[in-house]
Amino acid sequence: MAHDPGHGGLRKYLIVGILLAILTAISFATGSSQMLMHDAKHLGWTIMMAVSCCKALLVMLFFMHLIWEANWKYVLTIPASIMSMFLLLMLVPDIGYRYRSYSEERLLHAADARIRATHSPLEETTSQEAEPPSSSDAEH
Amino acid sequence: MAEHDSGHHDDHGHGHIQLEYQPALPIPNGKVILWLFLSTEIMFFAGLIGTFIVLRYGAPPGTWPAQHDVHLKEWIGGMNTFVLIASSLTIVLALEFARKDKPAIATFWMVATLIFGSTFLGIKAGEYNSKFSHGIYPKKPRSQMYEKADIYYVAAVRNRLNSLVTTWRTEEAELETAKNEQPGLTAEIETLSQKSRSDAEELDYDAKRERLDEVESTLRRIEANDAERKERLAVAEVLLADFARWTELAAAKTDDPVKRQAAMEVLAYQIYPLHRDAAAIAEYRRWEAAERKKEADELVARRGVLLATPSPQSDAVLGLRKQQVGDPNNTDIQAKLAQAEGELSAEQRTVIDEAAIVDVRLDQIRRREEALEKYFDVQYDHEQHTFVHRGEDGHEGEWHGLNDEYHWLRLPMKLPSGNMWASTYFLLTGFHALHVVIGLIVFVCILLPVALGKSRLDSTKANVIENTGLYWHFVDLVWIFLFPLLYLF
Numbered sequence: 001m002a003h004d005p006g007h008g009g010l011r012k013y014l015i016v017g018i019l020l021a022i023l024t025a026i027s028f029a030t031g032s033s034q035m036l037m038h039d040a041k042h043l044g045w046t047i048m049m050a051v052s053c054c055k056a057l058l059v060m061l062f063f064m065h066l067i068w069e070a071n072w073k074y075v076l077t078i079p080a081s082i083m084s085m086f087l088l089l090m091l092v093p094d095i096g097y098r099y100r101s102y103s104e105e106r107l108l109h110a111a112d113a114r115i116r117a118t119h120s121p122l123e124e125t126t127s128q129e130a131e132p133p134s135s136s137d138a139e140h
Numbered sequence: 141m142a143e144h145d146s147g148h149h150d151d152h153g154h155g156h157i158q159l160e161y162q163p164a165l166p167i168p169n170g171k172v173i174l175w176l177f178l179s180t181e182i183m184f185f186a187g188l189i190g191t192f193i194v195l196r197y198g199a200p201p202g203t204w205p206a207q208h209d210v211h212l213k214e215w216i217g218g219m220n221t222f223v224l225i226a227s228s229l230t231i232v233l234a235l236e237f238a239r240k241d242k243p244a245i246a247t248f249w250m251v252a253t254l255i256f257g258s259t260f261l262g263i264k265a266g267e268y269n270s271k272f273s274h275g276i277y278p279k280k281p282r283s284q285m286y287e288k289a290d291i292y293y294v295a296a297v298r299n300r301l302n303s304l305v306t307t308w309r310t311e312e313a314e315l316e317t318a319k320n321e322q323p324g325l326t327a328e329i330e331t332l333s334q335k336s337r338s339d340a341e342e343l344d345y346d347a348k349r350e351r352l353d354e355v356e357s358t359l360r361r362i363e364a365n366d367a368e369r370k371e372r373l374a375v376a377e378v379l380l381a382d383f384a385r386w387t388e389l390a391a392a393k394t395d396d397p398v399k400r401q402a403a404m405e406v407l408a409y410q411i412y413p414l415h416r417d418a419a420a421i422a423e424y425r426r427w428e429a430a431e432r433k434k435e436a437d438e439l440v441a442r443r444g445v446l447l448a449t450p451s452p453q454s455d456a457v458l459g460l461r462k463q464q465v466g467d468p469n470n471t472d473i474q475a476k477l478a479q480a481e482g483e484l485s486a487e488q489r490t491v492i493d494e495a496a497i498v499d500v501r502l503d504q505i506r507r508r509e510e511a512l513e514k515y516f517d518v519q520y521d522h523e524q525h526t527f528v529h530r531g532e533d534g535h536e537g538e539w540h541g542l543n544d545e546y547h548w549l550r551l552p553m554k555l556p557s558g559n560m561w562a563s564t565y566f567l568l569t570g571f572h573a574l575h576v577v578i579g580l581i582v583f584v585c586i587l588l589p590v591a592l593g594k595s596r597l598d599s600t601k602a603n604v605i606e607n608t609g610l611y612w613h614f615v616d617l618v619w620i621f622l623f624p625l626l627y628l629f
Binding site for chain 2: 016017021024027028030045048049051063065069070083087091099109111112115116117118120
């Protein structure tokens with residue numbers, strides 16, 4: 001069957017491809033930026049997630065042809081999106097709390113973020129200036 | 141035959157159930173199935189990604205490894221993203237041209253998609269290799285990552301060094317035996333080959349010839365990497381005695397728990413440095429140097445007190461004892477020592493015993509200082525909060541640890557939350573790569589008949605290409621989310 005020239009078209013696909021490349025570059029630049037990833041962590045993450053969602057939408061709508069499909073596309077996409085959203089939302093209460101329920105024994109063997117002490121309480125240190133652990137490489 | 145109306149069949153008089161047929165689906169069955177499959181895939185990957193998020197942010201706070209700690213290069217991930225986006229574009233173009241009945245161009249774009257997909261896998265293989273070569277595996281026992289620098293970690297380091305040293309020393313012993321055997325065997329074979337042999341001598345001759353072959357192949361094998369082995373053995377022996385065993389001893393001798401931990405952390409840092417620990421390690425180095433000096437001074441003073449009244453016999457015995465420590469299996473030294481000790485009185489002997497212990501410890505301290513100078517020749521850079529090479533032997537810039545200097549060492553490393561990182565990374569990228577492989581297999585199945593001249597990618601094949609394209613776009617979609625999550629967050 002002949003394809004209706006009303007949809008698609010090489011130009012559209014090429015433009016979408018270029019847009020995807022540009023968005024990838026934006027995401028990469030955000031991820032490599034000192035300022036965004038260390039000082040404004042959450043802003044950086046939000047930007048990268050937003051860029052990823054835009055890229056995903058572009059691929060789904062144009063490359064996967066959904067923008068030109070009939071209403072059955074909603075039957076497919078809406079329940080799947082709801083289920084994925086539910087899955088992530090149901091995990092939200094667990095995010096960041098795992099460490100809180102570690103048992104004593106597990107805590108003994110768990111990793112430490114940094115070396116805990118540079119002064120021994122049992123002895124006076126001989127050095128005059130003690131280097132404080134730097135705060136800039138705190139949690140990622 | 142009765143008339144059909146809107147799908148009702150007349151009862152032919154056989155008692156058939158009347159079936160009601162309803163309007164068909166608006167898209168081909170293949171497309172429906174594929175979309176249903178993709179919605180299950182969405183749930184599959186959503187589950188995996190959700191798990192990753194929970195595990196990553198549930199790790200002990202601040203421990204999750206930074207990209208350079210685990211040799212993750214963002215630009216390689218970025219390049220892979222571009223490759224996959226390009227492959228998505230090319231498969232859509234293939235579909236377009238197939239629909240327009242231009243099979244040659246459609247085939248070209250399909251082949252391009254296959255090439256891009258294979259490039260993605262090739263880059264991924266390179267990435268996995270860089271992890272494996274640094275001892276980062278998803279599972280123990282291959283994974284060399286330890287969560288903390290505790291006594292189990294130090295023991296693991298010692299075991300690894302021990303196994304290296306033992307292997308090479310065994311090889312050297314084999315080489316010695318082979319070297320010793322070879323001339324004798326050659327001579328015997330020579331004599332046997334000159335004369336006519338009886339049956340028994342014939343057997344003997346064959347056995348000797350076989351043995352000579354073994355000996356010579358051993359010689360060839362071991363002598364080939366003789367220089368390299370000697371070099372590495374020297375390094376491993378020093379690291380075993382003056383890094384690993386020193387640390388174990390230091391950790392065991394002190395009562396101060398902070399100093400105990402400090403000794404082990406220094407060893408971990410020397411093997412595989414983590415930026416965040418540099419400042420504390422600089423402090424620990426100062427402690428160690430001060431303590432070493434204090435101990436050495438006390439020991440020298442003690443030695444002076446013990447040997448206040450000089451006597452040639454004591455000196456002789458002490459000298460021989462020192463030699464014996466360096467070469468424990470030498471029977472010559474043992475004999476001389478036994479004789480010299482026989483000439484001592486009882487009080488002299490107790491004094492000598494204590495002085496010998498002092499000597500051994502002084503020797504250990506000296507060796508430690510020499511080893512640090514040779515293998516940890518660094519200074520702390522206060523601006524960069526890191527250690528830099530100090531020596532002039534071609535090494536400059538940041539200190540990357542013993543594992544980096546000597547790739548063959550493969551010592552266990554302290555990498556907090558490293559095992560969790562490796563598990564999640566390899567799981568997510570592994571499942572994704574599996575999906576890519578399946579996609580590539582489907583491409584080959586489509587292209588093989590074309591290559592064999594049995595079919596063409598014209599409009600009759602548009603449905604197959606469309607469905608394959610939908611699957612491939614989904615694979616791209618997953619990577620679009622995986623890339624920032626794994627590489628950039």
